[in-house]
Amino acid sequence: VAMGKKITELHQPADLVAVADYHVIPKYLFGQNGQNSYADWYVGFVANAITFTYTPKSKGADKINDQNWYQVLAQPGVQIGRSNPDTDPSGYQTLQMLKLAEKYYDKPGLYDAVLKNAPKTNMRDTETELLAALQSGQIDYLAIYRSDAIQHHLEYLNLPEQINLSNAADAAAYAQATVSTKNGDLKGAPIIYAVTVLKDSPNQTMADKFVDFLVSPAGQKIMNENGFQALNPAPAVGREKAPADIQQATTPWPGQ
Template structure:
């Protein structure tokens, strides 16, 4: 009889142990299952995002993030037109997301929200090899860049936000300095041969002295320890308080007319993501103190509280990180 009771006790203990292990495994699956996320980002996000990805993968060793960086419009179209797998999309101009992903004008709807997580400004960088490097400053820059023989690099305004933001900045400079020739004269020194899909592709040409100046984001200037022009906030597209002035700068591109807006980088998760839960965790990490610290270290402006459009559509896990997008 005693042996029977002991046997029953051992059996019950074994069942409890097995059940406990099963429950433990169920709770741990999230940390042990292998996950691959696909991220597409603006070219200027390559350096900081590689750091963010590295820290995220350390925190979650079961996750691997495959990333690709380039012109923001081109990166979005990897998902919307080429139908590549995509879990996270981050662009240098928040307007790119609603334009190509919100499903307007009969397009397929890929998302209905985005979060602005850092800001930036447009500038020109140069080196000691650049023509007039010892003379140029934030007051005379537009005169120097108009000089005959100066070679200027820029990105493609049809594929990359910094390309059309550079054009918008030059339009604003004409108004700010009351000189209607700035746009035409400077672009005469930035011909087609000096254009690439993303401006970071021209950094080696700048270092080699093949071009003298490069239109680029301030964050890149700081990351690459380059000399740069500290342009007025009224024209460098950095400050939301000048939004009404910025929108007066309208430029033509193959994607239609584009008016100037504050440079705010935005991120979203396509609704056809196969790993939405983990994509949300990545955005959480990016918006959290560790992610924002990396962005700040790399020269980006950190927002007091990231902006979100359609807050009610933002995943519940991210809502505490965001505030309503400022009205303009």
């Protein structure tokens, strides 16, 4: 979200934009509501999941598991870090996940009980800014993408697909969780990272080649090795406006 605004409001030069929520690109870069248009296509290249990561020093680390996690996180004295839902996709995706969890486990109050231990003082613009606080013991748990937990060799929870926003097949169920942010009310959706090349990219050819590599077998292998789930074939919106090589490497976005 913040990245999109840097381009549209601060006019920061860039060649391409990659985001952890594919909705960000059309919302901020496609020129909606009479705004300037900075892009007219995008490609979804990986899926991810929201989870909580922790260390052996975290309160309750010796008893937390994939079934009782929300009870441990709600215990008095537990400190939870998270990113700002007004600036970062993982911030509002964490809130959406907690709303889904409340319904999935049939535990009214789960959402508020967990967030009580995740005050604004434990919030940063991006969740990765809190990794040092987690590793030093200043916080016990951190809401984060599964890929980040894997890349940093941290313990993490394998939350059910019904709540972790990882499965495109559960899109309708995810959409039942809506959270309010300064950027409007946001419905839950599968976590699909998307990328586009800006119309005024000063290095258009190289940027196009990077996206082409990203969706190639070699690029997908790197993504899978780092905790992501590469999308094969990669879906694209506005595919007919993308460069020919990217058109050939992608498929129309489902429902488009």
